Each structure stands twice: as C-alpha cells, then as structure tokens.
C-alpha cells in the first residue's frame with residue numbers, strides 16, 4: 001500500500017509528546033511490512049535539522065489557495081532516520097512555521113488549517129494518490145474535510161482517510177471564519193451540528209469533530225481510552241459525535257520503537273543490560289546519581305518523566321516527590337510545561353529541594369537524559385487524571401523500571417498490579433491505583449517501596465515480567481494494516 005502520514009510532529013525532528021513517537025514508529029513498522037510510506041510535516045524553524053539527512057528542495061512553486069489569494073510555498077524532502085519526509089515551507093507574511101516553537105501561538109488553528117490545505121495541494125500537484133492518508137489529532141483533522149469538499153472533485157478520489165485521536169483535550173475549537181479561510185465551498189453546510197459545529201460552543205467550529213465525521217476510520221490510542229471517551233464524561237464534549245460514528249471507531253494501543261528504546265544497544269546509557277544480566281542496570285543508577293549529584297545510598301530511585309500538565313496530575317506528582325523522599329527513596333523529575341504557571345510552580349519546588357541530596361528536578365526537555373533516567377531508576381510514577389495511551393510506562397517497563405500508575409486510559413491496558421491483578425503472577429508488571437487523590441497514589445507507591453525493601457526477589461521478578469512484555473509496533477502495526485484494508489475495500 002501507499003500510505004501518507006500528515007502530521008504536526010514526527011520524532012525526533014519535531015517532538016512535543018507521544019504523537020511524534022507514534023508518527024515515526026508506526027511509519028517505520030508499516031514500511032517493514034512492505035508498504036510505501038511518506039510523511040508530510042510543516043517545515044518548522046525549530047526542528048532538529050541534525051536528524052534530517054539529504055534535505056533539499058523538491059518542489060519550489062507550490063501555490064496554496066488561502067482566503068481569496070494564493071500563498072507561495074516550497075516543499076523540501078529529506079530522510080529522518082530512514083523515513084521519507086516532505087516538509088512544507090510557507091513564504092507568507094505570517095511565517096506560519098517559523099515561530100521558534102511548535103505550538104502555543106494565538107493563530108495555531110490558522111497555522112495548521114493552512115498546513116492541511118498545503119499538504120493536499122502538494123499531493124494534488126505532485127500527482128500523489130496514496131491508498132491511505134493517515135492524519136493525527138485536530139492539527140490535521142481538516143484533511144478529510146478538504147478532501148471531501150474540494151480535492152475529490154479535482155481527481156483525488158482514491159485515498160481513504162484514517163484519523164487517530166491522540167488526546168481529546170485539544171480539539172481545535174475556533175471561529176467559523178476558518179471554513180472560509182481554507183476555501184470550503186458551502187460553509188453553511190459544514191457549520192452544522194451534524195458536521196463541524198461544536199456540540200457545546202454554538203458559535204464555534206470543532207476541527208477534530210470535522211475529522212471524525214469525514215474520515216473513513218477513526219482510531220484512538222488504546223482500547224480502554226476508546227471505551228472511556230465513548231461511555232464516560234472523559235470526552236470533552238465529543239461523546240455524542242463518537243457515538244453516532246461508533247461504527248467506524250476503535251482503539252489500537254500504541255507501540256514503542258524497540259530500536260530506539262533498547263537496553264542492549266542504547267547509546268545514551270553507559271551500561272547495557274537485559275533480563276539475563278539485570279544487575280548491570282545498577283551501573284546506570286550510579287552514573288545517573290553521579291550526573292545529577294545525588295548521593296550514593298541503598299535506596300530506590302523513583303522518577304517522573306513527561307509533560308507537566310494538569311492531565312498528568314501535577315499535584316500528585318508533587319505529592320509523590322515528598323512521599324518518596326519521606327519513605328526512604330530518591331526522586332528524579334524530568335519535565336516541562338507549556339503553561340508558565342506550572343513551570344514556575346516546579347521551579348519553586350526545585351529551589352525548595354535544591355539542597356536535598358536525594359532529589360533532583362530537571363525542568364526542561366532532554367531526550368538523552370530521559371534514556372539514562374529510564375535505565376537508572378527503579379520506579380516511575382504516572383498519576384494521570386487521564387492518559388489516552390501513555391508511552392512512558394511502556395518505555396520504563398522495557399528498561400526494567402516499575403511503573404506506578406493510575407488506573408485510566410492506556411495505563412489500564414498496559415500495567416497490571418503486582419498484588420491485585422487478575423492476571424497470572426508472571427504477567428504482573430507494576431502497581432496500580434484507582435482514586436485521583438493523595439491517598440490513592442500513596443496506596444500504590446507505598447506497596448512498591450515496601451516490596452523493593454522487604455521482598456527484593458519479588459521486585460526483581462516484577463522487573464523481569466515488565467521487560468518481557470512486547471509493546472513493540474508489531475501488534476499495533478498489524479491492527480492498523482487491518483483497518484487500512486477494511487476501509488480500502490469499502
């Protein structure tokens with residue numbers, strides 16, 4: 001099959017969160033399965049250009065309709081660790097993609113709406129007719145709408161569209177004028193509750209909703225999150241829409257890229273290890289402590305790696321730090337936030353704990369340090385309010401680091417409690433709690449710390465079980481292939 005991914009992120013060149021890992025990892029898996037895969041991305045100024053090989057202009061004169069005019073763009077091509085990527089560079093006064101950051105501007109909706117139009121215009125002009133177009137989140141959810149309203153009539157009748165919802169919290173809710181901006185023909189038709197009008201904000205358009213209505217298949221990133229957003233209030237207002245379209249909606253668990261996340265070959269960790277030489281992991285623990293100026297002591301290291309966002313349970317992360325420190329552990333946090341208030345909150349906390357030899361808070365994004373923390377820690381906490389899939393717990397498990405998670409979304413599908421799970425003992429791999437409160441977190445963290453100190457042999461079994469899990473792209477790749485075949489035949 002010929003598959004085109006259209007996305008706002010792709011690891012490692014343009015990564016904010018898990019979406020980037022998914023776009024890269026799934027594309028790679030699809031190629032391994034014999035498909036021809038291309039990825040279309042914006043050409044951001046803040047990309048990691050050192051990870052793009054052979055970058056060159058491949059299409060210099062792309063004119064993208066926008067309002068009543070056309071915007072001049074050029075398209076670049078390059079390989080990102082073997083993946084074929086096209087990058088759209090706009091030459092408008094608005095400088096859509098040269099903003100120094102990926103997201104966070106007042107005109108983000110406009111920027112990505114334009115990107116959708118530009119991606120399709122590029123495919124049309126360069127005569128690309130993929131079997132499948134795979135879009136991701138609200139940023140590229142306009143693609144199926146534009147395909148239906150405009151590009152189908154210009155000859156792009158072949159492609160089928162799959163849209164993956166990575167996080168329903170962000171839906172692209174924006175004023176109605178966006179429909180005119182991108183050139184839809186009968187805007188009144190689309191500004192309707194059955195189509196793109198937001199279910200609650202009556203004067204706004206919901207881009208993600210449009211994507212759900214006009215795609216041939218809609219997936220989300222874990223089966224449990226699919227159920228949660230269909231049957232509970234966790235859908236940020238899209239439950240009704242998902243119900244109506246439930247016949248073409250399902251959850252497929254994300255995978256992680258075991259070429260990148262591999263304890264035997266990871267170039268960011270000094271000591272390589274596997275299930276058979278687990279003790280070597282502790283060499284990384286020493287190096288990690290040394291690097292972050294933590295004292296060497298007989299204590300477990302509890303870590304948090306991830307975005308600092310309300311979704312991730314900010315106050316429970318704080319509670320985990322103090323609970324761990326008061327109960328014989330060291331704590332390492334690596335994270336950053338787009339919200340200045342949350343960033344400040346953690347900067348203050350960092351100052352407060354600065355002299356503590358058992359604690360290090362690293363505020364910022366650091367891919368390489370993340371690898372060392374996964375390898376050198378004993379446990380990782382994820383007290384999320386909601387978690388569509390979560391990659392952190394899956395990476396941690398591959399590194400023999402035990403996840404302590406709240407029972408929600410994809411965490412429910414991947415982490416099975418050491419004591420209370422109904423699974424056989426050799427399938428249990430972590431600690432789970434239900435209630436989103438301090439006591440809930442304590443109930444799981446306390447059990448994990450207790451097992452580490454009092455029953456080290458059980459803790460070690462848990463580590464082996466966790467490392468044994470196959471959370472690669474192999475299974476999800478097969479599921480996506482089935483989805484593509486299914487919508488192709490329709």
Ligand code: ADP
Pocket residue numbers: 016017018019021305306307334335336364365366367368370389390391392393395
């Ligand atoms: P989300 O997509 O909600 O941000 P996921 O758990 O799905 O969360 O994916 C997070 C990914 O981003 C993981 O690969 C994690 O290691 C990485 N990550 C998050 N924050 C940081 C950071 N500050 N430094 C390095 N890597 C990070």
